[in-house]
Amino acid sequence: MTSEPRRAALYARQSKADPDGIDRQLPRIRKLANERGWVIVDEYVDDGLSASKSRGPGSNWARMLADADAGKIDTVIGVDLDRLLRSLQDLLVLIEHNLMAVTVSGDIDLSTADGEFRATMLAAIARFEVRRKAERQSRAQLQRAMQGRAPKGVRPLGYATNGDLIEDEAAAVHEIFRLFAISDGPSIASIAKGLSGLEADYIPASLPHLPKRNRTLAIERNVRRTANGEDPAPVPSDGPWDSSTVLGILRNPRYAGYSVYTDRNARAENKRRTWYAQIVRDEDGDPIAGQWTPIVEPDVWWTVQERLNAPERVTNRTGSTARKHIGSGLFLCGICEKPVKAHSQRYRCEGHIMRSREQIDQFVLAVVRERLGRPDLVDTIPSLDEPRLQAIRAEIGIHEGRIKRAQNDYDNELIEGHDLKRTRDRELTKIAALEKERRNLTITTDLGGVLDAKSPVKAFDDADLMIKRRVIDFFMTVKLHPHPRGKKTFDPTTVEITPRAVPGTAADR
Numbered sequence: 307m308t309s310e311p312r313r314a315a316l317y318a319r320q321s322k323a324d325p326d327g328i329d330r331q332l333p334r335i336r337k338l339a340n341e342r343g344w345v346i347v348d349e350y351v352d353d354g355l356s357a358s359k360s361r362g363p364g365s366n367w368a369r370m371l372a373d374a375d376a377g378k379i380d381t382v383i384g385v386d387l388d389r390l391l392r393s394l395q396d397l398l399v400l401i402e403h404n405l406m407a408v409t410v411s412g413d414i415d416l417s418t419a420d421g422e423f424r425a426t427m428l429a430a431i432a433r434f435e436v437r438r439k440a441e442r443q444s445r446a447q448l449q450r451a452m453q454g455r456a457p458k459g460v461r462p463l464g465y466a467t468n469g470d471l472i473e474d475e476a477a478a479v480h481e482i483f484r485l486f487a488i489s490d491g492p493s494i495a496s497i498a499k500g501l502s503g504l505e506a507d508y509i510p511a512s513l514p515h516l517p518k519r520n521r522t523l524a525i526e527r528n529v530r531r532t533a534n535g536e537d538p539a540p541v542p543s544d545g546p547w548d549s550s551t552v553l554g555i556l557r558n559p560r561y562a563g564y565s566v567y568t569d570r571n572a573r574a575e576n577k578r579r580t581w582y583a584q585i586v587r588d589e590d591g592d593p594i595a596g597q598w599t600p601i602v603e604p605d606v607w608w609t610v611q612e613r614l615n616a617p618e619r620v621t622n623r624t625g626s627t628a629r630k631h632i633g634s635g636l637f638l639c640g641i642c643e644k645p646v647k648a649h650s651q652r653y654r655c656e657g658h659i660m661r662s663r664e665q666i667d668q669f670v671l672a673v674v675r676e677r678l679g680r681p682d683l684v685d686t687i688p689s690l691d692e693p694r695l696q697a698i699r700a701e702i703g704i705h706e707g708r709i710k711r712a713q714n715d716y717d718n719e720l721i722e723g724h725d726l727k728r729t730r731d732r733e734l735t736k737i738a739a740l741e742k743e744r745r746n747l748t749i750t751t752d753l754g755g756v757l758d759a760k761s762p763v764k765a766f767d768d769a770d771l772m773i774k775r776r777v778i779d780f781f782m783t784v785k786l787h788p789h790p791r792g793k794k795t796f797d798p799t800t801v802e803i804t805p806r807a808v809p810g811t812a813a814d815r
């Protein structure tokens with residue numbers, strides 16, 4: 307023991323059972339400190355009426371720990387163990403902050419060898435309890451997941467805590483997935499903007515504006531707090547959605563109806579792997595279905611995962627997401643066959659074409675409507691070949707695995723950089739071909755359900771610009787030729803429309 311007198315913190319806590327007990331606690335604590343000749347540095351009194359408030363940030367307990375860290379105090383005195391600690395975990399906290407605990411009742415006294423032994427033992431029990439509780443909880447969580455029950459914790463957008471659908475949010479989730487599943491569809495950032503009600507290219511009105519996620523959750527938490535007689539916590543102000551929130555939604559397997567379980571130990575690993583690993587599978591490796599209503603089709607969910615995983619996502623600058631007009635970047639110049647650009651009210655190819663947009667757009671739209679209205683439309687719809695889609699996914703996985711292995715070999719200096727590059731290029735080419743095949747098989751999804759709608763013409767008219775462009779591109783190429791000089795009226799023969807052969811359809815045979 308040092309000759310320096312101990313610097314003591316007097317800790318008192320008011321409890322529900324004894325609301326005015328503070329007045330009786332403090333004199334007894336002071337008396338003990340004086341008897342031992344310790345310096346009283348400060349008194350820390352917490353209102354213990356609500357359990358969470360007595361130990362959280364802003365509490366005197368927290369201030370005491372901060373003072374311990376700052377080296378102002380080395381000992382804490384309470385009347386008894388019950389007043390000083392809410393649980394054995396609190397004892398661990400004191401020990402971690404190098405605070406020696408002493409109680410007036412003598413049930414703990416770390417200033418003696420005997421007391422120190424007792425505290426060490428209590429702390430060991432506390433650690434064991436914490437670990438056992440965590441294990442019990444994660445076993446219970448896994449069991450819940452195996453039964454397909456909704457995981458506990460923060461509710462995802464679209465679902466209540468019990469797994470029930472929240473209709474308006476679920477509609478938003480469905481729309482987020484639909485938009486992102488479309489090849490060359492809007493970026494995550496554009497979707498985040500759309501949800502925030504901000505101007506974004508190609509975000510249809512069907513994407514609702516929602517308050518920021520952490521704001522909604524904070525408001526809901528406060529309802530619960532108020533019901534428990536606690537003071538409400540601050541609510542974050544509304545603001546633009548973060549892309550990371552949208553990404554978290556797109557990655558969540560629950561929306562496809564897959565039961566999920568998060569292994570806390572696995573969480574730190576590769577994030578992407580963790581998302582797939584969350585899907586709980588039975589002995590045969592088949593995903594276990596959750597008991598909740600799925601919001602998106604599994605195929606849409608997997609399409610989204612593939613789009614998220616695609617290496618080009620990071621570098622894609624050429625996507626049509628910035629288009630504001632039907633034909634810019636889509637219609638071709640009749641002279642050089644490069645895509646035309648929109649230039650105020652005109653389509654232009656520098657030095658070749660300068661045509662007013664309005665009449666060309668109306669003409670092309672009329673041709674598409676006529677095509678969609680034909681009775682043989684059903685023959686043009688490629689059938690959704692589910693087994694082939696699954697095989698494609700598996701094959702893509704194999705090629706991705708080869709790239710990963712080559713990357714590992716390179717990291718371990720087993721192969722040279724040019725070997726890695728050769729493998730990457732070869733495998734990426736194969737993946738691109740598989741992706742293309744997959745896109746052809748899922749074209750009806752990509753076309754926003756226009757082709758298999760009850761009234762395809764109406765569905766086309768109602769579709770947003772991006773879908774219209776894709777439908778046009780699916781059926782035909784459009785080439786613009788210069789307008790004859792001196793001619794006043796629109797001449798349809800200057801707009802050359804060539805039907806496109808659709809793979810695996812009537813037009814192909």
Ligand SMILES: [Zn+2]
Binds near residue numbers: 640641643656658659
């Ligand atoms: Zn040109």
